[in-house]
Amino acid sequence: MRQAEVVVHGATSAGVCAAVAAARRGLDTVLLEPGRHVGGMTSGGLGYTDIGDARVLGGMAAEFRQAVADAYGVAPGHYAGPEPHVAEQIFLSWLEQAGVEVVFGAALRTVVTSGDRIFSAATLRGDYAGGVFVDASYEGDLMAAAGVSYQVGREDRALHGERFAGRREVMPGMHNFPPYVSPFRADGTLLPQVADGPMAEVGEGDGGVMSYGYRVCMSTAPDRIPFARRPGYDDEHWELGRRLFRHWREQGVSPRAGRLVGLEPNLPNGKADGNSLGPFSLSVLDRSAWAYPDAGPEERERIRLHHLHHAQDLLYFLSHDPEVPAVVRAELGRWGLPADEFADTGHLPHQLYVREARRMLGEAHLTEHDLVEGRRHPDVVAMGSYHLDIREVQRTWRWVYEHPDPIPMVVTEGYLSVGVAPYQIPYRALVPRREECANLVVPVCVSASHVAFSSIRMEVQYQMLGHAAGLAAARSAATGKAVQDVDVTALQEDLAAAGQVLSL
Template sequence: MSSQFEVVVYGATSAGVCAAVAAAETGARTVLLEPGRHLGGMTSGGLGYTDVGDVRVLGGMADRLRRDIAEHYGVAPGHYAGPEPHVAEAIFRRWLDEARVEVIFDAQVTGAEVVEGRIRSIRTAEGIEVVGAVFVDASYEGDLLPLAGVPFAIGREDRALYGERFAGRQELAPGRHNMPPWISPFRDDPTGLEPGALLPQIKPEPLAEVGAGDGGVMSFGYRVCLTTAPDRIPITRRVGYDEAHWELGRRFFAEHGDLPTGRYIGLEENLPGGKCDGNSLGPFSLSVLDGSAWEYPDASLDRREELRLHHLHHAQDFLWFLGHDKAVPAHIRQEFQRWGLPADEFADTGHLPHQLYVREARRMLGEHVLTEHDLATPVAHPDAIAMGSYHFDIREVQRTWRWAYEHPAPIAYVATEGYLSVAVPPYQVPYRALLPRREDCANLLVAVCVSASHVAFSSIRMEPQYQMLGHAAGVAAALAAGAPGPAAGAVHEVDVPRLQQRLADAGQVLAL
């Protein structure tokens, strides 16, 4: 089976939906391919309570979504930080229907035909071939990049590479995201010499030097939607639940059980309908810190599925652990037992989200690599197509352990590494950050795995930002596809002032 389109968007994340709608509304015949069965990625997959940053930079389709959410609930824009997951997906579905975008689900890309530096077509695991003039990679994983021969980076770089202060492995510093002191990482053997001495949920490999690049990515997890509604689905003990897997949690609560209950995943009605978007708020939470996320970006599809289930089972078992393990303080257990899974969310995935929170995966090495310097001291970009403002938000990268050389004998202790939060002023995102280098590919735009360092990407990676970048990529793709003669499909030849005018007319904020 083969189909031909002007613009082919891969990945129905919120960036992918916005790219496909924008391309279609600009006049291009557009198809949206999604490897799963849902629209919206994390925006409809559990991350309802949405981080925005400076609302002055929120424009274009991100602002359109904000207004549509407000209209749905009959409130002022911004009254809610985000919608219920099913509402977000319904809005995206309506947008695609109104723009007459063809959507193909269960379309995992597995191959691409590249001719003289241009993608001619991509193939899916189901044997569908899709031919296009311009392609947009809007997947969280950046799965079109290697197929198109476009170079990319994964994980933390060395500080020396771009001269970034916050690059590389971080110091082991105290803070609310770190473990309390002196929790042993070992099961029974204080020397750590016995085979299997290390507890589960700890990354066993040694730490890199401070500031060194180690390829580490931010931890993944599931953002769970919870409710206290009478029809809630109770949290149940999963078949395969392993008591020994949670020994670290027991030790944590023995040292740190006096925190308010919500400090573990944020139990508060922060979504419409009395629902809660459960986030990872501390050193022992929904984020999986054993280093398994490091493997995910470049793993095979089968291995990715194993890793996804590893994270899903962590979320299920964590909720059960908090509500039922006797080592958890009684006030926490009692509070968690009040909550369950919403009956009207994620019905086809057991009422747990359909989307793993892939905080970062591949990052393109493109025409311009955005770094810490572009954001911390904003650079004026004449080809700006959107703005960002969220702080550097590097979530925990690993849970590790170290020796403290105390008298009379060394003491091993658990530590959490990688968390960093540093404010930045509003900054411009240039069109070049969406483009591969000319010599690598001529007809690909990237809306999620943009050309940025690990540090810069930690700010760019917010869902509203993805929506604005998707909007820009969709308009640019349509303009490139509609260009006459040899320029047809050439994303590097797009008339940038014309692109910027189209975006500005649609409400995109390009400068303050």
């Protein structure tokens, strides 16, 4: 069994920052990654970095931003983000320089606890004991296996008195389906890509998570990989898309390819970070993601492949199907997958965009009120500023009662965007309840409501929270104190000395 002072689970950007921060303080640190890459979404397709108010960007997030600038010989912020392979190179260099032992293929099997502490984590690559653990995974698997309380999905509006909680009203907007598109085939069965079953009442909690997808890096370079027809591609699976384009044609709407998948060259070297835009996009809205957070490895892999195939097939559909407007097909034809990205995963990203999974119920629980009202916290360890950004939760259908007979219509539900001023994130939201676990810090699946998490979930936030988690873990491991008893004033001084912004 490998014994370390700090064990970090999940090489997301938060996990890399946590491991590097602890190792820089001289602690023996191991970083366990179930996959084969480091960086999570920062190196896994999400090149275009959502920041919010740049004034709150500090610590290792600012350090990463500077490293990106140095890699391209430009000023910080010149590019909205790095190419995926450059992001991974930066993180790998940090880990190597800090002396972090990185173990790939280390999928979590079980966790051994003793009293209120985690003793070890058993993985497919061996067992790892530690003084303090950091769960920096998107899923919160280590946290859950240790018996720490958590929530999944949307809560009821009444739980925290949050205005934006629970199921949303179906409203018109760029991400919703236009009216009068039928969800049914001629034989009365439901089309693929439409979830069946009733929606919860408005404001009720339903356990739904924000949709997942793949952020696909694309290029117009001469050596690009064309969007090809995948073995297993099902023409009938895309009938809903054809109906959408027919509806737009009848209404005189001329969709642009760039507004369907985001084809603006917003990354260095003319690459694009393909985003989920509009009612029919890279996001999968059939509720399949709802089962992912608590699913076992086999079910998660099935869901992941479902999302990966959706991304592949959507790009082929938009660039080849005769029902897609010729101008869209022509524009998509100029693009393809970059030959110099994701070579070991068929030039598609290695990371599924898990926008939210489990969320811890910790010592402090952030809600919409903390963000909207800008509540101050004496134990602040980082700041956030991005708007409340709840992506679509489901695509389903409902009866619309119009004269003389009801009409079934496809609807998309869940999207919300509400601006907030810069806000503080307290250390207590990163640690479990004292009685549940005394040696675990959680910088990704933080203790927050669904609404609050929709802003906190940005990669730069994860980098800053990972930084704080790594320094807190180092202090806890060095002193033997519970993570809840870490000297927060000293931790804040460490963070401030490293450039972390704790107030404006």
